[in-house]
Amino acid sequence: MPVLRTVSFAALAFAGLLLSSCERSEPDEKVFQVRGVVQKPMPGDASMMIIDHEEIPGYMPRMIMPFKAKDPAEFAKLEPGMVVTFAYHVVADESWVTGVVVTGEKGEITLDESKPDAEKLAKPGDRLPEVTFLDEAGRPVKLSDFQGMPVALTFVFSRCPVPEYCPRMMNHFAAVIAALEKEPQAPEKYRLLTISFDHEHDRPEILKAWAAAFGYRPEMPWSLLSSDDPGPIEALAEPTGLRYGEANGTIQHNLRTLVLNPDGTIRRLFTDETWTEPEMVAEIVAAAGGTP
Numbered sequence: 110m111p112v113l114r115t116v117s118f119a120a121l122a123f124a125g126l127l128l129s130s131c132e133r134s135e136p137d138e139k140v141f142q143v144r145g146v147v148q149k150p151m152p153g154d155a156s157m158m159i160i161d162h163e164e165i166p167g168y169m170p171r172m173i174m175p176f177k178a179k180d181p182a183e184f185a186k187l188e189p190g191m192v193v194t195f196a197y198h199v200v201a202d203e204s205w206v207t208g209v210v211v212t213g214e215k216g217e218i219t220l221d222e223s224k225p226d227a228e229k230l231a232k233p234g235d236r237l238p239e240v241t242f243l244d245e246a247g248r249p250v251k252l253s254d255f256q257g258m259p260v261a262l263t264f265v266f267s268r269c270p271v272p273e274y275c276p277r278m279m280n281h282f283a284a285v286i287a288a289l290e291k292e293p294q295a296p297e298k299y300r301l302l303t304i305s306f307d308h309e310h311d312r313p314e315i316l317k318a319w320a321a322a323f324g325y326r327p328e329m330p331w332s333l334l335s336s337d338d339p340g341p342i343e344a345l346a347e348p349t350g351l352r353y354g355e356a357n358g359t360i361q362h363n364l365r366t367l368v369l370n371p372d373g374t375i376r377r378l379f380t381d382e383t384w385t386e387p388e389m390v391a392e393i394v395a396a397a398g399g400t401p
Contacts, residue, residue, distance in 0.1 A: 139199045141165050143206075146216030147191045148173060156181040160193070161219045168199075169270055173220055173361045176206045177273075183209040192216045202272050202280070219357040231348035234374050237367075238348065240341040242304065242334035245317040245327070250334065256373045258298040259396035261285070261389060263366040264342075264351055266307035267319040274364060277382050279303065279323035284386040285393070286329055292390060296397030301331045306342045306353045306362070311335045349378065368392045370399075 145162035161173045176197070178184045183206070187193065192214035195206045231237065237252060244250045252260075263282070269275030282301045289295040303320065305311035316333040317325070325331055336342060345351065353362040366379040368389070376396050 137200055139168075141168055141197045141199070142194065143197045144192070144194045144212075146219070147187045147189055147193060148218060148220040149189055150184065150187075151175050155184065158184045158187060159220060161216070165197070174271065174274075177204065178209070179205045179207050183207070186211065189218055190215050199270075199272065202277070204272055217357075221357060221361060225347070225350045225352075229347050230350055231375055231378070233376060233378075235348070236373055237369075237375065238344045240344045242336050242341050243313050245313050245320075245333040247313045250332065253373060255300045255302070255369075257371055258300055259296055259371055259376075259393045260300050260302060260369040261366065261393060262302035262304055262369070264304050264306050264345075264349075264353070264364065266305050266353075266362075267311050267316060268307065274382055276323070278364065278366065279320060279325075281384070281386055281389065282331060283324040285389045286331060288386055288390045289393065292394065294394045294398070295390075296393065299330055299393050299397065302334055303331070304334045304342070304345070306346075306351070308336050308339050308342065350380065368396060370396050 143162050143165055145160040148159040148161055151157035151159060156178050157175045158178065159173060159175050162169075162171065162176075164171045176195075179198075183195075187209070192212045193209055194212060195209045198205050198207065239251060239253055241249050241251050261282075263278045265275040265278050267275075282303060285301065289299070303316070305316060313333070313335055316335055317327075320331075320333050325333070342351075342353075346353070349365045349367065351363065351365045355361075364380075364382050366384060366389075368376040370376045377392055
């Protein structure tokens with residue numbers, strides 16, 4: 110989907126984030142009844158289906174996202190455009206679907222599969238545009254302020270409730286810091302940057318309070334960046350392939366995580382949520398040592 114120059118997150122106003130559910134199977138499990146339109150299966154994974162789901166009251170607005178079936182056989186019968194209902198189970202670090210029912214109705218294919226301009230995508234060795242954000246204390250910071258040390262950065266928004274996506278990025282960064290504290294070859298200085306693309310909601314104090322739930326503390330080598338306007342995130346979206354915002358009436362976004370060398374050049378770009386804490390630790394250690 111094309112990068113959106115103006116993004117409205119008014120539709121993301123949650124009435125008690127993560128507080129309500131249709132039923133509870135265990136104290137830490139929430140179960141929501143969901144209705145949506147099948148868009149397409151995830152290539153190479155029979156357990157994953159991309160669905161444009163309706164608003165889940167008290168939890169999530171209408172959004173296109175991949176859902177994982179507890180039993181992949183439940184997705185085997187599905188075709189694009191089918192309207193389905195199902196139970197969506199959520200625990201602290203994962204979510205899954207059960208009880209898929211095909212209603213017999215047909216829905217719209219809203220998934221925007223337009224590709225970013227390959228010529229504008231950054232490559233290892235390139236530099237990101239110089240942009241200014243606000244950190245968690247409201248102070249202006251530039252990406253160049255962190256030159257001289259390895260940097261890892263990722264993009265999130267604080268009202269993303271799905272365990273495998275934005276919350277996973279936060280948990281991963283907390284785990285990377287803990288691992289580097291025990292790593293003999295860890296660099297003396299490094300910095301993790303969590304950058305919000307929700308400029309309308311994610312003010313510094315909101316990001317700081319949200320991040321605290323994932324173990325963030327001000328003394329950590331971890332900065333939480335936001336902006337008063339969409340300009341800074343727009344500047345980074347094009348070269349990184351970041352997509353975010355509303356398209357075809359539904360919210361669509363992807364994930365991007367980068368590692369920068371101490372000179373500010375791009376070392377590696379992760380294009381989804383599947384990177385691991387050991388991978389990131391190894392990249393930061395190698396970047397500090399100048400290893401290709």
